[in-house]
Amino acid sequence: MAARESAPPAPNAGRRSERSRRAIYDAALALVVEVGYPRTTIEGIAARAGVGKQTIYRWWPSKADVLMEAFLDLAERSAREAGEQPYSIPDTGDLAADLKAVLRATVDELQDPAFDAPSRALAAEGLVNEELGRQYVAKLLEPSLQLYVERLRSAQKAGHVRPDVDPRIALELFVSPLAQRWLQYTGPISHDYTDTLVDYALYGLAPRPQA
Template identity: 85%
Template sequence: MVKKPAPDVTRRSEKSRRAIYDAALALVAEAGYPKTTVEGIAARAGVGKQTIYRWWGSKADVLLEAFLDLGEQVARVAGQEPYEIPDTGDLAADLKDVLRATVDELLDPRFGAPSRALAAEGVVNEQLGREFVGKLLEPQLQLYVDRLRSAQTQGHVRPDVDPRIALELFVSPLAQRWLQRTGPISYD
C-alpha cells in the first residue's frame, strides 16, 4: 500500500476553505453528524468532493478543523485569546465566570452541535477521539489546572489537592449532563 503524502495546506484557497468550514458546521447543526457527508459538505460549499479529500481525510477531520477555527474566530472578535482563564485573585469567581462562559458556549448551536458530534464520534473513532482531546479539550483543561496551581502557589488552594482531580470534579458533571442530555444545563 502506497502512503500518500500529507496535503499541502499552503495551497488551499482561503475562500474554498472558509466555504467548506461553514458548510460542515451548518450541516452538522442541521442534520447531525451521521447524516453529514463529504458530498453534502462539498455541494453546500460549492467545491468538488475531491477538493475536500485532497485537504482532509474524512468529514471528521473537516469538522474538527472547522470547529477549532470557529473557536479562534469567536475569541478574536471578542478580543480574547482563544484559551484563557482570568486570574483576578478570586479563584471561585474566576472559575464561575469560565463555567458560565462554557455553559453559554454549549448552549450556542454554533458550538453545541459540532462539539457534541465530535465528542460522540470520538468515542467510536479512536483517531478522531485522540485529536479532539489533544487539540481541543486538553489545552482547555490544562488552563484550569494551571489556574488551580497558581491558586495553590498563592495559598488559596491546599497544597495536597491534585489540580487535575479537582478540575475533573467540577467540570465533569456539566460535561456529562450536556453530552448525554440528562437534563438542562444552566448556571445553577
C-alpha cells in the same frame, strides 16, 4: 471548553482560499448535524461548499481533520462574539472569581445553537467510535482542560489550593458536571449552577472547621 490548538493548515492565504476554507467549515458542520458523522463525506462537504474535493484533500488528510479544524474555528469565533478572549483563563489572584467567569462563558457557549448541535453530533460519534473520540479529546477538549491545570497550578503557588491536589483531576469537579448536564440532558445549566460547582469544589461538602 474552547481549545487553543494550532492554526489551520496555512493554504495560500489569499482572499479566495480564505473564502473556500470558511465555506468548507460551514458545510462540514452543517452536514454532521444533518446526516451524522458516519454519512458525512469529503465529497458531500465539497459539493455543499462549492469546491472541488481535491481542494479539500490538498488541505486536510481526512474528514475527521476537516471537522476538528472546523470546530476549533467555531469555538474561537464563538468566544470572540461573546466578547471573550479565546483560549485563556484570567488570573486575577481570585481563583473562585476566575473559574466562575470562565464557566459562565462556557454555559453561554453551550447554549448557543450554532455550537450545540455540531458539538453534540461529534461527541455522540466519539462515544461509539473510540479512534474519533480520542482525537476529539486530544485536539479539542484536552487543550482547553490544560488551561484549568495551569490556573490551578498558579493557585497552588499562591496557597489557594492544597499542594497535594492533582490539578488534572481537580478541574473535573466543576468541568465534568457541566459537561454531563449539557451532553446528557441530566439537568439545567445556568450561571448559578456553575457558581455553585466552583464553591463546592473549592470549599468541599464537609463542614470546615473555623480558622
